[in-house]
Amino acid sequence: MEDDTRIAEALTEALQRFGHDVDWVGSGAEALRAAHRTEFVLLDLGLPDLDGQEVCRRVRETSGVPIIAVTARSEELDRILVLQAGADDYLVKPYSMRELLARMDAVARRVHAPARAERSAGTGAEDELCALGPLLVDLRTRMVQLDGELVHLTRREFDLLAALLDDAGAVKGRDDLINEVWDPNWHGSTRTLDVHIGSLRSKLGGREWIQSVRGVGFRLVLPDRH
Numbered sequence: 001m002e003d004d005t006r007i008a009e010a011l012t013e014a015l016q017r018f019g020h021d022v023d024w025v026g027s028g029a030e031a032l033r034a035a036h037r038t039e040f041v042l043l044d045l046g047l048p049d050l051d052g053q054e055v056c057r058r059v060r061e062t063s064g065v066p067i068i069a070v071t072a073r074s075e076e077l078d079r080i081l082v083l084q085a086g087a088d089d090y091l092v093k094p095y096s097m098r099e100l101l102a103r104m105d106a107v108a109r110r111v112h113a114p115a116r117a118e119r120s121a122g123t124g125a126e127d128e129l130c131a132l133g134p135l136l137v138d139l140r141t142r143m144v145q146l147d148g149e150l151v152h153l154t155r156r157e158f159d160l161l162a163a164l165l166d167d168a169g170a171v172k173g174r175d176d177l178i179n180e181v182w183d184p185n186w187h188g189s190t191r192t193l194d195v196h197i198g199s200l201r202s203k204l205g206g207r208e209w210i211q212s213v214r215g216v217g218f219r220l221v222l223p224d225r226h
Contacts, residue, residue, distance in 0.1 A: 008024045008026065011024075012024050023037075023038060026048075027047055027049045028049045028051075028055045029050065031043065031055050031059070032050075032055060032059065035059045036062070036065075038065060039065065040065065040066050040068075040104065040107075042068050042100075043056055043067055043070065043087070044069075044070050045070070045082065046071070046072065052069060052071070052082070053081055053082050053085045056087050057086060060154055060155065064142070064155065067086065068089045068090065068107060069089070069090040071093065072092070076191065079092075079192075080191060083156060083192055083196075084154065084196065086154040086156070088107045089103050089106070091103060130165050132220065133222040134148075139162060146204060153203060156182075157199060157200050157203070159181045161200060161220075164210065168221070168222075169219060171216050171218070174193060174216070174217045176217065177217060181193075181196075208221075209221065209223060
């Protein structure tokens with residue numbers, strides 16, 4: 001999804017040389033229509049009709065397709081916002097084809113690893129349901145309910161919640177969460193983790209669900225009001 005024809009044609013040709021089938025669109029509206037039929041999305045944030053962050057957010061509402069945002073915006077806040085909108089990774093222009101392919105491979109491994117693990121373990125659907133008081137998380141369908149109401153989370157928010165829920169009540173270190181939810185080779189700011197924790201708290205209705213342990217990390221607890 002790139003509005004610059006020259007860049008799009010060069011990128012399409014390069015990806016095809018490495019064995020990828022490419023469907024290029026040049027606007028946000030076209031991107032929203034095309035995303036559901038793709039296996040991977042490279043999303044330029046500078047689209048002519050819709051901001052790329054908004055496109056990312058809308059795609060993520062209906063699809064778990066891997067998304068790498070490509071942007072000329074190098075400020076930390078821009079990177080945080082696109083990750084918060086649901087992107088799995090981002091690249092700042094200019095970038096090399098080698099780095100793009102490496103990031104695509106890394107994102108694909110992270111996205112597909114949980115499904116492979118589930119198949120190999122042979123677990124039943126009932127083993128994928130986790131509950132903490134009124135909070136119900138289905139790891140298989142990635143659905144979250146609180147007090148019987150659906151809670152809409154981005155991919156990262158869900159992964160973060162699942163990581164905390166895996167050992168509810170125990171403190172998870174900041175580095176451990178980053179390694180588990182993002183990647184051991186993640187080079188972004190730890191501010192990204194704080195932003196996602198803040199967003200997750202908001203969607204769960206308050207700070208009391210996720211406690212901060214100064215200098216260590218975070219833990220998921222059942223609030224006293226429940």
